[in-house]
Amino acid sequence: MSSTTTPDAPVFVAKTTGGRITDFVDQRVGGSGILREFGRKVFPDHWSFMFGEVALYSFVILLLSGTFLTFFFDPSMAETHYAGSYTPLKNVEMSVAYSSSLNISFDVRGGLFMRQVHHWAALLFVASVSVHMLRVFFTGAFRKPRELNWVVGSVLLILSMAAGFTGYSLPDDLLSGNGLRIIDGVIKSIPVIGTYTSFFLFGGEFPGTMIISRLYMLHILLVPALILLMIVMHLFMVVVHKHTQYPGPGRNDGNVVGYPLGPVYAAKAGGFFFIVFGVVAIMAAFFTINPIWNYGPYDPSPVSAGTQPDWYIGFVDGALRLMPGTIGDWKVEQIWFGHMFTFNVLLPALVPAGILFTVMFAYPWIERWITKDNREHHVLDRPRNAPTRTAIGMAGFVWYCVMWAAAGSDLIATHFHVALNDVTYWLRALFFIGPVIAFIVTKRVALALQRKDREIALHGRETGRIVRLPHGEFIEVHAPLDEYKRYKLVGFESPAPLPAVPNEHGVVDRKEKRRAKLSRWFFEDRVAPATPAELEAAHGHHGAHEAIETAESKSLSH
């Protein structure tokens, strides 16, 4: 709405009815200005930048399919007798919640499909959020100015897990009830307040008659509203910060190289929504997920073999499975002052997840403190070019995966014909040494890849062609890189360790010494990118190669 209308100025009148309506709306809401601003927003193109989109689209699918499910689901825990069309459960006593979930599956047209769409989309939602976060971490996209957006993203990960877990519990089948029983056990293991908290949550002793309707309210109201709020904040910050880009010629911290949102990128993104929806729909149509009719109604006495949570809670379940009840002769469960302290439940349920999430939230600040790097970064790191960060990430990833695998320890035992006990012992060992091995191996691999890059930048690519020189020497011909490719190999920062600096009183305090030590640990093993001088020197060498090549091709053409 940049133009103000004065009486004598010529008034613009659109020629078509559609144009007049558009103009009418535009003069009142200023849509063209918004469109101009957003349509020109530039997004760099790379496949690894699309996982956030996958997460967003999965969330939209979840809202759509979830709304359908609310039309038919009844979260009541009142007792009823099943009267639907699945005969193996005919007349079995169960809760109304389970009965209505069965009715959605068997007696509502398209209900089973929608249930499966909802559940597959939920698994995909958390998976894509996780992969998106791994991408952001390993490329260093969390650095200034994006630290707060990293925090919002981490909150979104936790919220997506909360959304998943509250939904997992709703059908009130045996599997979800067993899951709730574990949660109840974990809550009750918290000293002093545990029992009170459990009674408060379940409205009395487990399972009570309240929990399903309470989880339902959280699942369809509070958690999605918070997720939506966080998504808005997340995207707002993406617009403010602009998107990061991978290093390349002409890309720097002051620009964004890519396609404008409109029309190409918008079309791609819009189309991608339907691709994601299509993939989820195909999975839902052809693959069963959570066959609640197999599990039967929840009853606190039976526990089925192969009871696991959905994958995103799996690492906590795995940690619980790995925890021994006694260490040597020492019972992990202790009675102090006449009270039971169930550390064999409390420690594995809360400590590994607590460590993972604390490090995740704090990591941007940890790295910023060590590197004293206060500059804005819009160009990403290739993971190999930040060897220590990549190694830390892989150590955490492996630690998570060990716990994750432990959640499936029984299935590993039956499917690979090994003893369950041995699987547990090995995973217990890997719980401690796995991250260490991962750190060392990853760091060495990253440094080796950097050396390879440097080698290629300086001497070109090995062609495998062996040439014999007139005086009898054999050499392999190296093909020189073009400048664009070479830029990718040399255009990165490789910080050196930052020694301790005295503060304003001229004193190197203990904290600064610690920081300097960490900085050395971070950067002492480094492969510096090839400098222009080195490239020049190597180029001279290349010149000789090229001379040989031309001489050779001449001789061949003769």
Next chain:
Amino acid sequence: MKALSQKRRHPLAAIALLLMGLLVTGGLYAVATTVNQAKADTTTYSASDVEEGGKLFAANCATCHGMGASGSQAGPSLVGVGAAAVDFQVGTGRMPMQMNGPQAYKKPAQFNEEQTKQLAAYVASLGPGPAIPEAGVLDEKGDAANGGELFRTNCAMCHNAAAAGGALTRGKFAPALAGVSGQHIYEAMVTGPQNMPVFSDANISPEGKRDIITYLKQIEANGSPGGADLGALGPVSEGLFVWIAGLGVIIAFTIWLTSRTS
């Protein structure tokens, strides 16, 4: 009542009370055990069956189970295990055992029906034990819903709610039940093969066992209403599937979408 209260301090009162107590417990125990043995061998085998079975046993089983099935270091005594145990172990190929290990694996049966029957006749002749079930309890016409409840309460903790099997300690396992005949399921319940507990008739009545078999056969025949069941293993296979297949296909699409410009 007055007479009774006067005599309660009689020197013999304590003995009389003890006697009464013993009679009641003994009587109840006798009743309870007869319930368990109510199904003891009723099938009749011919003398030649027993004789042929004895020969087969001496040639194929006695190495471990000892002559006269009295057991050895390598295998337990089979006196009193009944025909049902033989029919299950030999009929499913678990015996003769392929190799020592935590548990005998199922394999193609090594003896034909006739030989299995003869072996069963021989072992049944050594002492009373559970018989091969009658056809009436195997007709798969029981109450599937009740069978499902019994299955979830008694069987699912090892065999999995969908009867897909599960792990036990130290390499032992509960096998999947799809494709197992009703007769073998019934025999497993009454004899407790491998690491399985015995579900006696006092624990689960023959009618209940019939319901369980009905339930298992019905869910097997129903198939998976929601599409491929991914092994009916629950959230682990679902998670694996979404990460590998779901996310894999989506990554392929992201690469396709961004490939033309880079």
